[in-house]
Amino acid sequence: MRFFLEISYHGASFYGWQIQKKNISVQETIENCLSFLLKKSIKIIGAGRTDTGVHAIQMFAHFEFYEKKILLYRNFLFKFNSFLPLNIKIINIFTVKKKIHARFTAISRVYEYRISLGKNPFSLDISWQWLSKKKIKLNPLNKGAKILKKYKDYSSFCKKKCNYKTYICNIFNAKWHIKNNILYFNIEANRYLRNMVRSIVGTLIELGIGKITIKDFINILYAKDRNIISAPAKGLFLTKINYPLNIFLF
Structure with missing residues (x-):
């Protein structure tokens, strides 16, 4: 099942959205947290790639997970945000159609x-x-x-x-x-x-x-x-x- 994350972040402390080998990124921070909570390695695909220091009021990313109920419980969103640093917020989690892509479906x-x-x-x-x-x-x-x-x-x-x-x-x-x-x-x-x-x-x-x-x-x-x-x-x-x-x- 495909899920969309609606994300907001303050970019000053990150070396951009995309995962890098030696520097901390928004993508890596979210993936690590999500993988820990779901007890499964999760990879997310963002709607774009913001550069070092750039902020996002609204960013989207998608990922695959087999169990719908866990993610859509209200307390999961609260728990997710509790584990993330203060400069990243998950605004919403929702399911989308299988072929919907965070980057390529965007208008x-x-x-x-x-x-x-x-x-x-x-x-x-x-x-x-x-x-x-x-x-x-x-x-x-x-x-x-x-x-x-x-x-x-x-x-x-x-x-x-x-x-x-x-x-x-x-x-x-x-x-x-x-x-x-x-x-x-x-x-x-x-x-x-x-x-x-x-x-x-x-x-x-x-x-x-x-x-x-x-x-x-x-x-x-x-x-x-x-x-x-x-x-x-x-x-x-x-x-x-x-x-x-x-x-x-x-």
């Missing part, structure tokens, strides 16, 4: 990037602290975001040494707004290249402070040059993953 993923417009000691590891005297202008940021949606090939915003079969992505939404002295960038796409969101944010901020022009930004999109400035990981959140409505097994 889109939404990310949010946060920039504190000034010194804020309470958001040190959950936002990019903007301490420069250069003011970030919202209008150029949204002009750039609007242009971004018109393109499909995002090679310029991919980390070097990444070999994808295709660099084509469909960006459905991309917009900036300010609330309580925090600058937010929200983006939704069907898929992302490695380091793509942080590279987009870093480049759009250059536009927002007047370091580059709209014409420069368009040229960057066309250039497919991966020497792009990247925003710090700590400001990035995976906020939502969308799936078809018929994935659940009731």
Whole structure:
């Protein structure tokens, strides 16, 4: 039987989602806990791979287990969370149809990037602290975001040494707004290249402070040059993953 985990985590203490040989990851932490509780080796498959220091408000992962009752008891979810560290929370566990895949069945993923417009000691590891005297202008940021949606090939915003079969992505939404002295960038796409969101944010901020022009930004999109400035990981959140409505097994 296939189960889905809905997960939330603070990424500052982890070297990303994916299991690594020498460093602690979110995936390994959850697998170890789940295997201990179920007394069986459990491997989970995530809906994506967040990098070192990146957070998730909503992440999904799937795994196989033969007994439905144990996992769906309310006290199991409580027990599961009790064994996990405080920076990881299992929000929900539910059954899905056999062929549903946490990664490949997903329709889109939404990310949010946060920039504190000034010194804020309470958001040190959950936002990019903007301490420069250069003011970030919202209008150029949204002009750039609007242009971004018109393109499909995002090679310029991919980390070097990444070999994808295709660099084509469909960006459905991309917009900036300010609330309580925090600058937010929200983006939704069907898929992302490695380091793509942080590279987009870093480049759009250059536009927002007047370091580059709209014409420069368009040229960057066309250039497919991966020497792009990247925003710090700590400001990035995976906020939502969308799936078809018929994935659940009731």
